[in-house]
Amino acid sequence: MSAPAPAPVRTLADVASRRPHRRAVGPEGERPSLAFRVVAGVILLVGTIYFLMPVYWLVVASTKTTTQLYSTPGFEFAQNHLWDNLTTLTQYDGGIFWRWLLNSGIYSGVGSILMAAISVLTGYALAIYRFRGRSALIGIVMGSMLVPQTVLAQPVYLLVVELGLNNTYWGVLLPSIVYPFGVLLAFVFAQQAIPREVIEAARLDGAGELRTFLSIGVRMMIPGSVTILLFAFIGSWNSYLLPLLVLNDARLMPITVGLAGWNQASITIPGLQSLTVVGAMVSVLPIVLVFVVLQRYWKNGLALSGGRF
Amino acid sequence: MAPYLLSLPFVALFTVFMAAPILVAVWSSLFRVRRSGLGLGGNEGTEFVGLDNYVLALGRPEFVESFGRVLLYGMVQVPIMLGLALLFALLFDSAVTRFKPFFQLVVFLPYAVPTVVAALLWGFLYQPGVSPLVEWLAGLGVDAQFLAPGTVLWSIANIGVWSYTGINMIIIYSALQAVPRDVYEAARLDGAGELRTALSIKIPMVAPAIFLTVLFSIIGNLQLFNEPAVIRSITSNVTATYTPNMSIYQATTVGGNANLGAAMAVIVGIVTLVVSVLASRASNRGTKGAL
Structure with missing residues (x-):
């Protein structure tokens, strides 16, 4: 399973060479040959199994007790213990799990709204105005996209300690609001969505x-800012190293740090294994739903920028 | 004025949480915590050690x-x-x-x-x-x-x-x-x-x-x-x-x-x-x- 595909380039060549007909430009165009459709179908089927398998396992496993995790076939449902698991999850350690989920919601929710707002302000300024320092600012945005959050985590932690913000909400929230990728997206969106004549x-x-700005800029940039919001949200929901360094108090931790901690502790505390599994499922569900509902924003949003970033 | 006001929040946050941490890291990498006596007495501030930490890191x-x-x-x-x-x-x-x-x-x-x-x-x-x-x-x-x-x-x-x-x-x-x-x-x-x-x-x-x-x-x-x-x-x-x-x-x-x-x-x-x-x-x- 470690190498999910045999040499991808070969596969591509295989696919294309078995394709005597090609689809013409319009929607009424020629359909690809049967052989090609079969190959494409097989690739998609294998891909679907690969990408969905862990998620399917998670759903099945979350209905099992820790004993059943080990004693029943992994891809088959056994007796349904989902409700028991959820009850235990809710009661464990005074409901700490929900606290983590709430914390993640605060870090990512508040954080991504601020990230999107700041990105829209800066992107609008870069797109509409010609001002001194503009190219330097663009340089800063592009350059800092090459500096990943992770390599900054330790230096940011040192700074957060200096500022006395370690082990606080602010210590995690504030550093995450700098989001150069969002500024770049907002810049591209503003260039495309706001005609200069309107301004x-x-x-x-x-x-x-x-x-x-308020009546034209903001209104025209709303679809773009949903895309920024979405990616900003995912980015901070994913965050692990910085909160791991900054926070000691379990009651301030986001879900990633909490669940990883449970996973580690489950080696010595047996019941925690099924809690980790149910917790993982509960934490993933809301985001998956958001993705399904907001499909057009992560697809069209990036398409709008034409792959220019 | 408008473009500067609009980009101020980003520039401010960038300065504090991206530029400053890099300076803090470089600065802090040139020091080490001085320990007194047999290492039991706790910390006694820091001392400048130049590139010693880099030598130490690359020596691992x-x-x-x-x-x-x-x-x-x-x-x-x-x-x-x-x-x-x-x-x-x-x-x-x-x-x-x-x-x-x-x-x-x-x-x-x-x-x-x-x-x-x-x-x-x-x-x-x-x-x-x-x-x-x-x-x-x-x-x-x-x-x-x-x-x-x-x-x-x-x-x-x-x-x-x-x-x-x-x-x-x-x-x-x-x-x-x-x-x-x-x-x-x-x-x-x-x-x-x-x-x-x-x-x-x-x-x-x-x-x-x-x-x-x-x-x-x-x-x-x-x-x-x-x-x-x-x-x-x-x-x-x-x-x-x-x-x-x-x-x-x-x-x-x-x-x-x-x-x-x-x-x-x-x-x-x-x-x-x-x-x-x-x-x-x-x-x-x-x-x-x-x-």
């Missing part, structure tokens, strides 16, 4: 800069 | 080896992941019409699962006793050992492939969709087959997007932490200093030497910078040749 017209009508 | 074989490990990891994981991402992107761009939204969602969905949780999940699927995979392979007569010294690195790489193929597929797919359709039409009229179109037109046209995914994947892999840190709790074949970032964490927390950790972080930062510059040079040469 000029608003100014001629006597609207101030603030009014123009 | 496990720290230097961890770079080799993530490099090897990247050389295998990046081509597999991006090959798959490109394959799916090309399929979605030309061939797959039925159920396309469903399949795209399936490929992208793992991105919604935090890597820590992804590592937890795959960890269960690697463990003998719990894993239906191990059981199934045993039924076929294969003794699968996902967590053995020689295989655990690739089992971790698989988690990376599973998590990040989707986002890379979306980036390449978006770039493919942005190519004007009449370019393909022209190629088709010239008698180019689908394979030729893919290799000679589509892939070169989206080369900048592919390069970007390569660059971010290389940078991301140098930062490898979450997956091995989680897998470490189920096998002793992942050491506490398995990747550069795990070394930094180890030195800062258990090792109790934040100054050494800072020096290591600066080293990782410099290596990342050098590797990205080299990668973009190589790509400039590569794309020129292809176009």
Whole structure:
């Protein structure tokens, strides 16, 4: 399972060479040959099994007791203990699990709204105005995209300690709000979504800069900002190393740190294994739902930028 | 005034939480905590030690080896992941019409699962006793050992492939969709087959997007932490200093030497910078040749 595909380039060549007909440009175009459709279908089927298998296992496993995890076939449902597991999850350690989920919601929810707002402000400024320092600012944004959050985690931790913010909500929340990728997305969105003539017209009508921004800029950038919000949210929901360094108090931890801690402890505390599994499922569900509902934003949002970033 | 006010929040936060930490790290890497007497008397402030922490870090074989490990990891994981991402992107761009939204969602969905949780999940699927995979392979007569010294690195790489193929597929797919359709039409009229179109037109046209995914994947892999840190709790074949970032964490927390950790972080930062510059040079040469 460690190498999910045999040499991908070969596979691609195989696929294409077995494809005597190609689809013409319009939707009414020629359909690909049967052989090609079979190969494409097999690739998609194998892909679907690979990408969904762990998620399916998670759903099945979350209905089992720790004993059943070891004694029943992994991909088959046994007696349903989902409700018991959820009850135990809720009661364990004074309901700490829900506290973690709430913390993650605060870190990612508040954080991503701030990230998106700040990105929209900066992106709008870069797209609409020509000002001194503009190219330096673009340079900073591009350059800092090459600096991953993880390599900064330890230095940020040192700084957070200096500021006396370690083991607080702020110590995790504030550093995560710098989001250069969001600024870049907002810049590209603003360039494409806001015609300069509209801005000029608003100014001629006597609207101030603030009014123009609020009534035109913000409104036209709303679809783009949902995309930024989505990626910002996922990014901070994923965050692990920084909160691991900054927080000692279990009541402040996000779900990633909490669950990883349970997983580690489950070696010595047997019942924790099934709690880790149920906890993982409960924590993943809301995000998956958000993804399904907001499909057009992660697809079209990135398409809008034309792969230019 | 307006553009400065608008970009002020970003610039302020950038200064405090990106620029300042780098300075703090460099500064702190030049000091060490002075201990009094036999090391029992507690801390007595810090003293300047120049580059001693860097010498100390680079003198640790496990720290230097961890770079080799993530490099090897990247050389295998990046081509597999991006090959798959490109394959799916090309399929979605030309061939797959039925159920396309469903399949795209399936490929992208793992991105919604935090890597820590992804590592937890795959960890269960690697463990003998719990894993239906191990059981199934045993039924076929294969003794699968996902967590053995020689295989655990690739089992971790698989988690990376599973998590990040989707986002890379979306980036390449978006770039493919942005190519004007009449370019393909022209190629088709010239008698180019689908394979030729893919290799000679589509892939070169989206080369900048592919390069970007390569660059971010290389940078991301140098930062490898979450997956091995989680897998470490189920096998002793992942050491506490398995990747550069795990070394930094180890030195800062258990090792109790934040100054050494800072020096290591600066080293990782410099290596990342050098590797990205080299990668973009190589790509400039590569794309020129292809176009």
